[in-house]
Amino acid sequence: MEDFLYFFSFQDPNVLMVVIGISLLSISAAMVGTFTFLDKKALVGDAISHAVLPGVCLAFMFSGNKNPFWIVSGAFFTGGLCTYAITWISNYTKLKEDTVIASVLSIFFGVGIVMMTQLQQTGNASLSGLDHFIFGNAISIVRKDLWVYGFLALAIILSILFFYKEFKVMVFNRSFAESVGLPVKRLEFLFNSLMVLAVVTGIQAIGVVLMAALLITPAAAAKFWTDRLDKMLWIAVSFSLVSGITGAYISFVLPHMPTGPWVVIVLSLIAFLSFFFSVKKGILTKWIARRNYQRKIHSDHILKALFGAREKGITNLSVESIFNNFPGKSFKTQYSINKLINKKYITDNQGSISLTKKGLTEAKRIVRLHRLWELYMTEYMNIAPDHVHDSAEKLEHIITPELEQKLDKNLNFPQADPHQSIIPRDQDKS
């Protein structure tokens, strides 16, 4: 708790610097990542985040120290080279893009690992902590780093804001963007550069490989919560910020813990929660909707059973006889009966169930939809009358009033269905 207060009160200027650094890089990664994700370039982002490793090592070899300027330049060089290689090979060979990405990624990363192992063998003291560049350590950010990485991140954020509408058209509809005369080739070059830069800004704090997650996961999780691009950007940015700062905090409290993996764990948790609990598209929402639908079907069937009895002149059914209509489903049936009583569709008079006026109207509607659809299938689709029941049984629950009107009109307000049962109307006497 003490640590928590110390960290989040930002009284330590070093902590403040780390938080500013990680916030800027989280924001820039999430913003670029949203467009990368929508442009279906997630794999390219992954390849770039592997391909910056040899660049980092090259920078060490040339400069002999961990000067952030050289590291950024080296990483940008190999990251850019990787992006270019992917485009070039895909364009000039018949290889599929996923094959190209996978091979380019592993070649660059393999070369990077070889170089890094070689560097560590030399025993150069100034190279200690080189492995931080694999998994990242936010706490190792010093003022000099902040200037370089912070400036880059800020430049990325501003570029995305400036070119927001151009990137939006380009990603949604490239040929249209070209047709109105947008410089699509140059915009794409700019965007690819931003993507490489976004990865480069994270190499010290998050680590080379794991930057791919910070690029793509916030956008993927945000997509579950909204269907507007501007909102998606802000949601992705918030997810990214939360996980970035949490990761930095954990590295602060437990200094042996690398930042990158923790950022990824927090991000994955957010993505997982979005996947299950998002209001619009979550698994849970879908599951609840499905269950509610099944409950509605069962209630509809009880109303139909009562209406069927009524057609034979029986106005009341005992609870037992309703139960017998649905063998093995007594629990579900009891639940539906209670629901229908609550909604005032039926009344329960000492175990004897009957339709209320409101219930009768609803029951008639369901039966009417069933019979109208059966008639439509026989009249318009030439389906034999004995083959129409099953689909009507399913569609009676979902046909909307507008479709009902259309059916009625097409069939010229018919009296009876193909089995010569009367199609019930609201104005009928019974």
Added chain:
Amino acid sequence: MIEQINNPVVEVHDLMVSYGQNPVLWNIDLTLPAGNLIGILGPNGAGKSTLIKAIMGLVEANSGYSKIFDQDLNHVRNRVSYVPQRESVDWDFPASALDIVMMGTYHHLGLFKRPGKKEKELAMDCLQKVNMKAFAKRQISELSGGQQQRVFIARALAQQADIYFMDEPFAGVDMSTEKALVSLFQEMTATGKTVIVVHHDIYSAGKYFNWLIMLNMHLIASGPTEKVLTEDLLTKTYGGKLSMLTDIGELIKKSDFNPLKN
């Protein structure tokens, strides 16, 4: 039957286009009059979409050129609108119908500027014209195919162009929408605008268009509908590809380079 005219809005001169190694359009020469509703007819793979893509500079021509209003496309882009095929985009993109139509106003705005109230009003007007105002706030993936198509046409209207190239605007559209769109296009041409539509239904083509281009890898006809809609020309268009063109295409595909490219 290729009718050439004076002062055309679109002039295509000796245009030849290949996709990779595969030649799809052979030496197209045509001129189109202003204020007409023009249909491009031809079977699958005839190069109908390729023709308008080449005119719009979206695919590279091997040789030849096209001019719009007697100028290079780049000088008159603000007067030209292009409607791509509906299937060419991912409709799961996070945007509303209104967002998409607003894209039609972007090029008048220029870089950096955000669309404002004026652009929004224009976009709503355009949605109104295609009878989609009620769906302005709807996420585009929730729209039916025909509604998505109408959103694309509203976006083109928002460009306030003088000439419109539309790639299969009736694909996946129901009959009543198709009729509404045709009368919208006719209203547009009545005010002097030119609308060029890729279409493949010969039966409706005669009723919709007053100028027809018939294409099957090479140009078969271009002229007023009543002159070119003949049994003979239709047979030439739809009666299978010239077997020589197919053979030559196969031969070029097998070679290591495309001899038609400079």
